[in-house]
Amino acid sequence: MAHDSHGPSIGPSVAEVLASHAGGTGSPTKTATRVADAIAARGDDGTWLSTVSRNELLAAAAEIENRPGARTLPLYGVPFGVKDSIDVEGFPTTLSCPDFSYVASATAPAVQKLLDAGALYVGKTNLDQFATGLNGTRTPYTVPRSVYGGEMISGGSSSGSALAVALGQVPFAVATDTAGSGRVPAALNGVVGYKPSRGLISTVGLVPACKSLDCISVMAGSIEDVDRVMDVMIGRDDADAWSRDRGPRHEGGVIRVGLPPVDELEFFGDEAMRAAHLGFRDHVTRHATIVEISLAPFLAAGALLYQGPWVAERLVEFGDFLVAQPDSIHPVVRDILRSGEKYTAVDAFAALQRLQELKAEVGRLWADVDVLVVPTIGTTFTVDEVLARPIECNTVLGHYTHFGNLLDLLGVAVPLGTTTDGRPCSAMLLGPALSDDTVLALAAQVLDEPRAEDRGAPEPSRSPTPSKEQI
Incomplete structure (x- = not known):
């Protein structure tokens, strides 16, 4: 189904949905009806792989309305989508591979927290198969397109999660991010993509791509919506070996911004993107404390991901399926998985040692800088361009992620x-682990969003074991 696309059409925010439900101008049932209508009107555009039926969605909304103390719930009746690599009990998890599909017997703790907070589950969103890709074309289902039109890719792997927000169907969606999957599609669809510090959100119930690197992330229309959702989702989970507690809140004051030398930035010949980003940098330079910081150690670490043994980590989860049913796997994804078979234990240890050296080098840089600002992507591609050069284009998309x-x-x-x-431009704000609140504070300044500086850090919470100064 063809649609005119000119950019994101962000719908009601979390706060606006809650206000309408609290004030009586709306209700979870009315919101559910609006969401079902919006999704039906688009048809199969590649955003959703499965959705709760209209009748079931309305019934779920009515159940939320009838809960004791429902109106006090932090996400009372707020609709959301979930990337189809994360389990929701009773619903299929497909990873965009029909032959891999199974019906989940339990809900991922991160999603369960949202449900317990009154959020309304709408369905599963599309992704690059096995969460392997940053472009959104590696799916046997309908290939989604960016809301900016022009046959531009949606980005991936969390393609559907970004689109569901950018189309105004839900105010937030749950995604994942291993190599940029929660940031690249956000950039290509004009929404906020937040990849938290690894371990802040439980990854139990997520089918891993690279388990040592995977993060559950969030797409939203604003930093305020990110804050509201993350306050629900964050919490230690002893069933997740990478789980850890939240870092300190930003207490106000100057945020030192690191900017790479211009000659270290790469836009792959895209002069319009270069001009847009440099214009933003000029604005930042006039309004912030700037420290020049080289990208060299960051890019050297990034090269290890697909040019090193971490690609073999995907075989821990998908190796048996690759052997048993290779023809069920998207050809590009299959080739990537097979490329992991060539690495040895020696390769892995050599890469780990090199990465540790780079971590130490980067770690020293944070003594002088709070947040590093780079482009999220250096250029954009059409679907046909990616299909013609799938590996090369994907590598370009991940340059900064x-x-x-x-x-x-x-x-x-x-x-x-x-x-x-007329193409989307996005900046990426990066910080060291557990400095999330400082980075989000700067993001709010960039977007000219008010954000309370006295947001008190909550007591560390545990998930159950299985069952503004303006820039």
Whole structure:
């Protein structure tokens, strides 16, 4: 189904949905009806792989309304989508591979927290198969397109999660991010993509891509919505070996911004994107404390991800399926998985040692800088361009994102508007692990969003074991 697309059409925010439900102008049932209508009107555009039926969605909304104390719930009746690599009990988890599909017997703790907070589950969103890709084309289902039109890719792997928010169907969606999957599609659809510090959100119930790197992330229309959702989702889970407690809140004051030398930035010949980003940098330079910081160690770490043994980690989860049913796997994904078979234990240890050296080098840089600002993506591609050069284009898309989890950073993709030729421009704000609140504070400043500086850090919570100064 064809649609005119000119950019995101962000719907009601979490706060606006809650206000309408509390004030009586709306209700979870009315919101559910609006969401079902919006999804039906689009048809199969590649955003959703499965949705709760209209009758079941309305029944779920009515159940929320009838809960004792429902109106006090922090996400009372707020609709959301879940990337189809994360389990929701009773619903299929497909990873965009029909032959891999199974019906989940339990809900991922991170999603269960949202449900317990009154959020309304709508369905599962599309992704690059096995969460392997940053472009959104590696799916046997309908290939989604960016809301900016022009046959532009949606980005991946969390393609559907970004689109569900950018189309105004839900105010937030749950995604994942191993190599940029929660930031690249956010950039290509003009929404906020937040990849928290690894371990803040439980990854139990997530089918891993690279278990040592995977993060559950959030797409939203604003930093305020990210804050509201993350306050629900964050919490230690002893069933997750990588779980850890939240870092300190930002207490106000100057945020030192690191900017790479301009000659270290790569836009792959895209002059319009270069001009847009440099214009943003000029603005930042006039309004913030700037420290020049080299990208060299960051990019060196990023090169290890797909040019090193971490690609073999995907075989821990998918190796048996690759052997048993290779023809069920998307050809590009299959080739990537097979490329992991060539690495040895020696390769793995050599890469780990090199990564540790780079971590130490980057770690010293944070003594002088609080947040590093780079482009989220250096250029954009059409679907046909990616299909013609799937590996090369994907590598370009991950230029500024591949190193994030390897170096234990957090990242926020922040929409900045468009280039002179109407394509989306996004900046990525990066910080060291557990500095999430400082990075989000800067993101709010960039977006001119008020954000309370006295947000008190909550007591560490545990998930159950299985069952503004303006820039």
